[in-house]
Amino acid sequence: TMLEVLAGIVETDSGRESRVGGLRLDVVTQRGVLPEGATVGEVVLAGIAADAEHEWAGDARIRGVLAGIGIARAEAAERPGDIDLALDARVDDLSGGERRRVALAAALVQELDLLVLDEPTNHLDVEGVQWLAEHLLARRSALIVVTHDRWFLDTVATTTWEVVGGKVESYEGGFGDWIFARAERARQADAVEARRRNLARKELAWLRRGPPARTSKPRYRIEAAEALIADVPPPRDSVSLSAFARRRLGRVVIELEDARLTAPDGRTLVDDLTWRLAPGERAGLVGVNGSGKTTLLRALAGDMPLAAGRRIEGKTVKIGWLRQELDDLPIDMRVLEAVQDIAERTTIGDKEVSAGQMAERLGFSPARQRTPVRDLSGGERRRLQLTRILMAEPNVLLLDEPTNDLDIDTLQQLEDLLDGWAGTLVVISHDRYLIERICDSTWALFGDGNLTNLPGGIEEYLRRRRDAPTRALHAPTASTPSTPGDAAAYRAARKELGRLERTMERLGERERDLHDKLVTAATDPGRLADLDAELKRVVAEKEATEERWLELAAEFE
Structure with a gap:
């Protein structure tokens, strides 16, 4: 809401707004609203004064934006089924994430004074996030960005605003500076509150000194004392996650043998894949958009059939699957009912907690728990999705872009939870901060049909993408275990x-x-x-x- 006020999309309820005349401004919201029937090229190039292709094709800046976002002419595709968006593709046929990328490209190709972006890293892969950060740093325009991506925030921001409790707190620097400054402010606030409580106790004792004394007390002093006692700071909504109970895992968790995964159009995404998830394995999965990351996760979850090969699941496996979409929530229920629909009670650490208590730990106050699911924001729906998963007490977690729509406080709590969790974990994320903290190994889909292990993590992924002569990069066999035995030994070593x-x-x-x-x-x-x-x-x-x-x-x- 604050971003839309700053951008002039909505008006304030009170107060004054002023803007410099002739301001060149563009806004990219999360809604991804594009003109019906238009092509990708028409949307992207609508804001620049270049009608004919030769007028913009010679502009290195525009070509750089199109390449960075992954947009190309259909005839420029390097192979059939190339994952780039074609300029002549109809926006009506695009997914929500693809529409967001088109809207982002349309803003970036323009010469602006102020660029306003709402969660721009959603639906970008790791490489895309890196490119966007470098592009924004090179621009001369001012930037306002709402983001939960800590690495991105640390890279591009010189000032951070935190909107909390009806106020806007300003901090110098990016995410790291914000963390330290907020901790210091919290310490100072605690000291102020301690002094207030001490003074309030004295004022309360003064007020209670018998009726005779009260009649002679100045009215202004009584009012000031009552105001001081009543001035309790509102509690800040917080998320508190702890280790939750889990079923014991046997030697077999989930195995894919000689598996082939295909896209809806029949294109092969992954071929001849043998991947055995071990108990306690913590794998991060990255890759270019459209390379099959979500499809692979669905195959691990048993949600889609394999085109070839077989899937084996251990008898004690209990899967918790955090989907990227929010369409698995019962929108006709209230929040508490949606949690109770999974289980009435669960165990956290050595304590049994009710569905309501679990929801409160995830930031849903008792009053908010009575809210219909359909009325929740995107971030609240994501938290409800996570609450329902934890209530089921899984021992295998499959997380598809878990950082989307989560605020930073919830992200930190989620990371603390996953960091000490003993179950098996596979996470798809463009958030390199998350993957580098909670995962012991990193795997990549480069679009060549193979699942490649990356001992060097995200940095190795970005280096390989930079060094690749074509988009279908073939990883050196020496870096990736070539046999199931080698792969098992490698995973065991990474786990240790x-x-x-x-x-x-x-x-x-x-x-x-x-x-x-x-x-x-x-x-x-x-x-x-x-x-x-x-x-x-x-x-x-x-x-x-x-x-x-x-x-x-x-x-x-």
Whole structure:
């Protein structure tokens, strides 16, 4: 709403608005509304003064935008089924994500004074997000962007506004600066609230000093005291996620053997794929748009048949599938009913919680839980989707663009939850911050029919895409295990590497805790000796873990 006010789409209820005359402005909203019957080329080039193709085709800036967003002439496609959007394609035939890309390209080809973007990284792949950030940094125009993408925000923003509790808080810098500044403001706010409570207690005691005294008290002083006592800051909506109960996984989780996946038009997306997900495996999946990431996830979930090959699922597997679409929600129910539809109660940690308590942990207040699902915003629907999944107590999570529509607070809570989760995880995301934190291995679909392992993670993916002579990049066989045995050994090593990193972090925290306890136990010789012995054991275990980590890390270099 605030973005639309700044862009002049809606008016404020009160106050004054002023804009400089002749401002060249364009806005890309999440709605993706495009003129019916138009072609991609007509929409993209409508805002520039170039009618004939030769007038804009010679402009390197426009060509760069079209290439960056993935738009090309149909005859320029390098192979049948190329995933680029054709300039002569009808926008009526495009998906929601493709329409958003067209609207974004139409804004970027223009020379503007101010560019306003609402969640521009949604529906872009990792490579597209990187290109967009570099493009925006090179532009001379001002930029206002609403985004949940932490890496993108850190890269392009010089000032960050947080809209919370009916106020706008301004911070210098991007995401990292915002995190530190917000923590400092929260600390200061806590100190102010502590002083207010202390003063309120004194004022309350003063007010209660007997009826005779009250009659002689100044009226203004009474009103000021009552206002101080009543001035309690409103609670901030928060999301609190903890480890949830899960069924035990056996040796077999999900396996695809000699699998072939095809698109609705019959085009082969992935061929001759053998992929065995191990218990506790944490895989990130990236790739160019249209390469088959969601199709592969659907195959893992058992939601679509394989064109060839077979799928095997372990007997104890309980899948939680967070779809990119929000069409699996019961829109005729209220929020609480939609959660209870999955389960009345579940277990978080060692505590049993009700459906209402779980919904409250995901940011739905008791009052909001009575809201019909159809009236929820996109972000609230995504949180409800996540709530329903957690209520089912899965041990395998398949997440398709989980960061879409989630606010940053919820994202951080989700990452904390997934970071310590012991189940199997496969996540598709353009959010490199998320993948680099929660995944132990990264896999890519380059559009060549193969699933390629990337020991170097997102950076290796971007490097390979830059170095590829064609869009159908063929990965060197040395970088990817070529046999099922090699792949299993590689995954086991990556899994152990991730486990060792988490163990080192846990031992480091324990070491710091023991040092603090040694200080407080200085006057207790018996306790001091016990703590010292435990500290030596922790340090020795930490050193052994670090040595094993270094051995494994050297194998991946």
